[in-house]
Amino acid sequence: ETGVTQTPRHLVMGMTNKKSLKCEQHLGHNAMYWYKQSAKKPLELMFVYNFKEQTENNSVPSRFSPECPNSSHLFLHLHTLQPEDSALYLCASSQVGGATYGYTFGSGTRLTVV
Amino acid sequence: KQEVTQIPAALSVPEGENLVLNCSFTDSAIYNLQWFRQDPGKGLTSLLLIQSSQREQTSGRLNASLDKSSGRSTLYIAASQPGDSATYLCAHSGGGADGLTFGKGTHLIIQP
Numbered sequence: 344e345t346g347v348t349q350t351p352r353h354l355v356m357g358m359t360n361k362k363s364l365k366c367e368q369h370l371g372h373n374a375m376y377w378y379k380q381s382a383k384k385p386l387e388l389m390f391v392y393n394f395k396e397q398t399e400n401n402s403v404p405s406r407f408s409p410e411c412p413n414s415s416h417l418f419l420h421l422h423t424l425q426p427e428d429s430a431l432y433l434c435a436s437s438q439v440g441g442a443t444y445g446y447t448f449g450s451g452t453r454l455t456v457v
Numbered sequence: 458k459q460e461v462t463q464i465p466a467a468l469s470v471p472e473g474e475n476l477v478l479n480c481s482f483t484d485s486a487i488y489n490l491q492w493f494r495q496d497p498g499k500g501l502t503s504l505l506l507i508q509s510s511q512r513e514q515t516s517g518r519l520n521a522s523l524d525k526s527s528g529r530s531t532l533y534i535a536a537s538q539p540g541d542s543a544t545y546l547c548a549h550s551g552g553g554a555d556g557l558t559f560g561k562g563t564h565l566i567i568q569p
Contacts, residue, residue, distance in 0.1 A: 349500075374554035385461070386546075386559040393554035433500055439554045445491045446550070446557055450500035 346370065349434050349449035356424065357457055364419040364452045366434030372447070374439045375417040377409060380431040380451070392417060393439060424456045459484040463547055463560035471568045472539055478532040478563045480547030485528060488552030492521050492532050495544045495562070504545075505532070537567045 347368045356362050368375060377389040391399035392411040406428075408420040417434055434449045464479045480490075489508045493501040505514045505521040507530070513522040520533040534541060544564050548557035 347500075376554075376556050378556075383561075385561050386548075386557075388556040388558075391554050391556055398554055399556065431498070435501075435557075437554065445489065445503055445506040446548075447503065448493070448501040451498075453498060 347434055347436055347447050347449035349432075349452050351452060352450065353453045353455075355455045355457060356421065358424060358426075360424075361420070361422040363421065364432055364434075364454075366417040366419075366449055368415055368417075368434075368436040368447070370436055370438075370447060372436035372438045373414050374437050375411060375414070376435040376437075376446075377417065377419050378433040378435060378448075380433060386433065390419075421454075424454075426456050429454055429456045459558045461547055461549065461558055461560035463545075463563050465563060466561065467564040467566075469566040469568060470537065472537055474537050476534040476537055476565070478534070478545050478547075478565070480530040480532070480560055482528050482530075482547075482549055482558070484549065484551065484558070485525060486551060487525065487549040490521075490523050490530050490547065490549045491557065492519075492530075493546040493548065495546060497544075501546065539567045539569045541565065542567050 350365045374393045378386045380386050389403045390409040410418040431451045433451045435446045437446045460483045462481045491506045492504045507523040518535040523530045544562040546562045548559040
């Protein structure tokens with residue numbers, strides 16, 4: 344496996360369900376990110392983890408709960424979501440201080456809340 | 458609030474044409490700028506990364522330029538092909554682990 348891997352690729356969940364999105368990076372990067380992509384809007388940064396420590400939370404509702412157990416894995420725990428939370432959720436990684444490498448993105452999880 | 462604007466929002470041209478996609482940004486202290494390609498329902502594929510000290514980068518038929526003083530970047534696609542059809546996204550970072558600020562993208566269709 345190389346790059347950034349996200350699972351599952353597609354997820355349909357009811358508003359009362361609890362589910363988790365998983366992201367794994369095989370690049371040796373030290374920072375990981377969750378982004379939300381909704382139709383007609385730019386990608387929105389949700390959470391940032393730098394060396395496993397959460398350094399940014401862009402006013403994301405508490406029904407989204409991130410977890411970063413180590414620098415290679417990132418989770419997004421979901422509970423009691425709303426239909427407007429349906430979107431493509433993208434994970435990314437980067438090497439802080441590594442200006443020449445930029446950001447690498449996964450293929451995303453398409454989430455539908457019913 | 459930092460903003461990234463991409464023009465045009467959509468573009469449809471016959472194959473073989475040379476194209477220019479535009480990106481403008483309000484943050485003059487960017488650390489680097491990255492161009493991505495996104496196919497429908499897929500993730501982002503990095504095309505070119507330009508550091509703030511650089512003026513341009515090239516990869517195959519793609520050339521990206523950066524003018525920090527005017528807050529502009531362009532992506533030039535030479536001899537376009539139907540396989541180039543996708544959404545092209547421009548994004549910049551301020552260095553560190555602060556994430557990327559994205560534009561809304563240019564939806565490009567290359568007609569066979």
